[in-house]
Amino acid sequence: MAENKISENIEEYLEVLYRNGSNKEQVSTTKLSKELGIAPGSVTQMLKKLEKLGYIDYTPYKGATLTDEGMKIAQKITRKHRILEKFLIDVLKIKEENVHDQACEMEHTLSDEAERALCAMLNNPDVCPDNNIIPACNFDFDSCHQCYSQKDFDKIVNRQFNLLSISELTSNTDGTVSFIRGDSDLLDEISDLGIRIGSQIKYTPNENQAENYSVIIDDEELSISREMANNIFIRV
Numbered sequence: 001m002a003e004n005k006i007s008e009n010i011e012e013y014l015e016v017l018y019r020n021g022s023n024k025e026q027v028s029t030t031k032l033s034k035e036l037g038i039a040p041g042s043v044t045q046m047l048k049k050l051e052k053l054g055y056i057d058y059t060p061y062k063g064a065t066l067t068d069e070g071m072k073i074a075q076k077i078t079r080k081h082r083i084l085e086k087f088l089i090d091v092l093k094i095k096e097e098n099v100h101d102q103a104c105e106m107e108h109t110l111s112d113e114a115e116r117a118l119c120a121m122l123n124n125p126d127v128c129p130d131n132n133i134i135p136a137c138n139f140d141f142d143s144c145h146q147c148y149s150q151k152d153f154d155k156i157v158n159r160q161f162n163l164l165s166i167s168e169l170t171s172n173t174d175g176t177v178s179f180i181r182g183d184s185d186l187l188d189e190i191s192d193l194g195i196r197i198g199s200q201i202k203y204t205p206n207e208n209q210a211e212n213y214s215v216i217i218d219d220e221e222l223s224i225s226r227e228m229a230n231n232i233f234i235r236v
Helices: 008-021 029-036 040-052 068-090 096-107 112-121 144-149 184-192 226-231
Strands: 056-059 063-066 163-165 173-180 200-203 212-217 220-225 232-235
Touching (some): 008 029, 008 040, 029 040, 068 096, 068 112
8 A cells, every 4th residue: 555655745735725625626826825824936836846746737826726636645634634633632632722733743654554543443533623524534445344344454455536525515516425434323324314335416505504414315305414414425
């Protein structure tokens, strides 16, 4: 599962792009400059570099969107960051005001194997302490139960496509349910609604969305809880 090492600087840019445009929304140079604390001219030069590397699509004076490859990297580093925040607060009891900076330092060196172990120890968390969605892992499993069943990390392969949870979708979306996260109880609740791997989903965002999400799955309209929406992932 070895991969080419990507610089921390590139990971930081992709992470900010994902945080502001996880559903491939365009993120402005001004927004990136403000969040990264870097001059707009320097941000522009980096965006041009990232486009050459195939990680983003860049439009001068407008901004950038993640490509599939860029999204894969961004999701991975964002996932590690948010799992680390959960670990630092829930397990190590680190002061909340110190957690973000410590997670930033640790995320770039956390191995995939250690990330998987942290996820299992924390019982497959769906949100970080700031209530932001923790992206799905990029391991080729249909569920967390399958992940638990594979004891040998060296035999795990990576998924070849990206995922977004229903609660992350920001535009009208048709897709296929490709991963369901959670413990046995949550998996059973989702299954009882007739939702399973391969189910076809149609979702239209609603600005008035509260705790329940209205979705059409296999041509049947269903109301699902926010917890379910956080843990049902579709291929994007």
